[in-house]
Amino acid sequence: MQTRILPVPPYDFSLSAAIFATGDPQVRIFRDCILYLAVAAGNRAFPVEVTGSGGSSGKPVLSVAIRSGEAVPPVSRIEAAEVRRRIGHILNADLDLGKFYRDIAPDPVLSRISGVLSGLKPPRTLTVFEALVESVIEQQIAIQVARRLVQQLVRKFGRPVTSGSDVFFLFPEPKALAVASDEEYRSCGLSVRKGEYIRDIAARIVGGTLDLERYQGRPDPDQVIEELCELRGVGKWTAEFTVLRALGNMGTFPADDLGIRRVIGTYYRRGRVVDSGEARKIAEAWGPWKGLAAFYLLTAEANDIL
Numbered sequence: 228m229q230t231r232i233l234p235v236p237p238y239d240f241s242l243s244a245a246i247f248a249t250g251d252p253q254v255r256i257f258r259d260c261i262l263y264l265a266v267a268a269g270n271r272a273f274p275v276e277v278t279g280s281g282g283s284s285g286k287p288v289l290s291v292a293i294r295s296g297e298a299v300p301p302v303s304r305i306e307a308a309e310v311r312r313r314i315g316h317i318l319n320a321d322l323d324l325g326k327f328y329r330d331i332a333p334d335p336v337l338s339r340i341s342g343v344l345s346g347l348k349p350p351r352t353l354t355v356f357e358a359l360v361e362s363v364i365e366q367q368i369a370i371q372v373a374r375r376l377v378q379q380l381v382r383k384f385g386r387p388v389t390s391g392s393d394v395f396f397l398f399p400e401p402k403a404l405a406v407a408s409d410e411e412y413r414s415c416g417l418s419v420r421k422g423e424y425i426r427d428i429a430a431r432i433v434g435g436t437l438d439l440e441r442y443q444g445r446p447d448p449d450q451v452i453e454e455l456c457e458l459r460g461v462g463k464w465t466a467e468f469t470v471l472r473a474l475g476n477m478g479t480f481p482a483d484d485l486g487i488r489r490v491i492g493t494y495y496r497r498g499r500v501v502d503s504g505e506a507r508k509i510a511e512a513w514g515p516w517k518g519l520a521a522f523y524l525l526t527a528e529a530n531d532i533l
Contacts (some may be wrong), residue, residue, distance in 0.1 A: 228293045229367040232277075234320035238287040239346025243318060246350060249371075251378040254385075254396055264317075265388040265395035268309035272397055273302065274390040277314060284346040289320070294390045307468045315450030319348040319475060327477070327516045334512055336494050339521055340527045349522045351475050355433065355439035357398045358473035359455070363424050364417065370486070376470045379415040404429035424460030448476040471518045480517035482533050490524040 234240075247257040256265040262277040276292040293302050293310055302310075315321065324346065331337040352358040364380070365373035384403040385396035405426055414424025431437035437458075442451045448470045455466035467481040481487060482503040492500040495509055513520040526532075 229305055229381060230291045230293065230307050232289040232291060232311055232315050232318075232320055232493075234287045234289065234315070234318065234348075235323050236287055237284045237324055237346040238319075238320070238348060239284050240287065240289060242344065242346055243348045243350070244277075244441060245443060249374070251382070253394055254378050256382045263395075265397055266310050267397055268306040268313070269384075271306065272386065272388040272494055273306070273310060274388055274393060274395055275310060275314065277318075287320070287346075289314075303406050313353060317350055322348050322475065322477075324348065325395075327411075330514055330516055331520060337513070337523065339493075340523055340532060341372060343532050344523055344530075347523065347526060349519065352472050353398070355442050355469065355473040356401060356428075358469045359428065359461070359465070360425055360466040361402070361472070363421055363428075363460060365468070366421070372409075376416045381416070383411065383415055401429040401432040405433045421460070424504050427459050442474060445474070448474065448479050469504060477519040478515040478517055480507065480510050480521060482510070484521075484524060487521045490521070490528045494524055 233389075241260060244257040244262045247255050247262060249288040250256040252258070252263065254260070257263075257350060258277060263274055264271055264277075266275050274294045275292070278290045280290045291311060291314055293307060295302065296521060303514075320530075328341050328345075331341060331351040348405060352361065361373075361377050363509075364376050368376075378521050381396050381398055383409060384399035386400070388395045388397060407422070409419050409422055412425070413419065417425075428437065428439075430441065442454075445451050451470055451474070455461050456463060459495065461469075464481055464483050467479050468484075470476050470479045471481070485500075488503065488506050491506050491509055492498060495501075501509070503520075510520065
């Protein structure tokens with residue numbers, strides 16, 4: 228089945244999906260201008276191929292091909308609509324970059340970078356749980372290493388989705404991670420301590436004492452961050468990145484992140500790494516877009532945009 232997504236312009240699919248170019252082909256990967264992944268809809272799950280077609284950055288159109296996968300009956304309209312909604316969520320299709328570009332226009336650095344990266348939108352996770360698990364894994368290790376560990380976790384505990392000879396894996400459900408042993412977490416490359424944190428969070432969700440998804444749509448990210456920090460193994464850095472990835476609050480700014488402080492130093496302080504206080508002071512000029520501005524700076528650095 229084919230369906231379409233019309234992202235809020237401007238939107239550059241190739242630029243935005245490039246973050247998945249080094250992904251695991253059985254989890255999610257952007258290859259030859261196509262994004263391959265699996266998406267659940269109701270009780271079923273489907274392999275999906277997303278391409279940017281029939282539109283420009285100013286009038287973007289995404290074509291979504293839903294393969295039957297494990298489904299014996301054809302994909303229903305309700306299932307197709309849910310797949311479309313979830314893909315749009317992952318790709319942050321509804322984010323209005325126009326407002327961001329207008330607000331950061333007085334900043335010569337960001338104005339120049341946004342001109343080169345016009346249409347770039349950061350991805351989002353489907354659930355708060357997914358964002359929190361990923362953020363726990365990323366604590367105090369390089370992002371490239373963390374992404375590999377996340378992929379190994381998904382392969383080991385995620386639900387497989389087949390289509391012919393192809394196999395994809397969905398992000399693990401809390402019930403799968405709640406009963407995982409120390410040895411199983413270690414086999415994914417995680418430390419025992421991180422495995423404990425993830426298992427405890429998952430067990431609380433399964434036991435009904437924690438509902439992370441209630442945070443979806445919450446207007447006060449600071450309150451969400453404060454409550455997340457009450458969880459074992461979750462500090463402010465982890466909570467802030469969870470809010471950015473899951474809730475799409477572009478004003479959240481993880482000023483303690485070394486990478487963010489480094490790129491701010493690169494672009495605003497002639498290469499001198501700034502501390503968190505100075506980073507926050509510089510970011511004040513970005514208003515409600517601090518987190519998105521940091522994403523643009525990190526992307527610019529990764530692509531040698533000076």
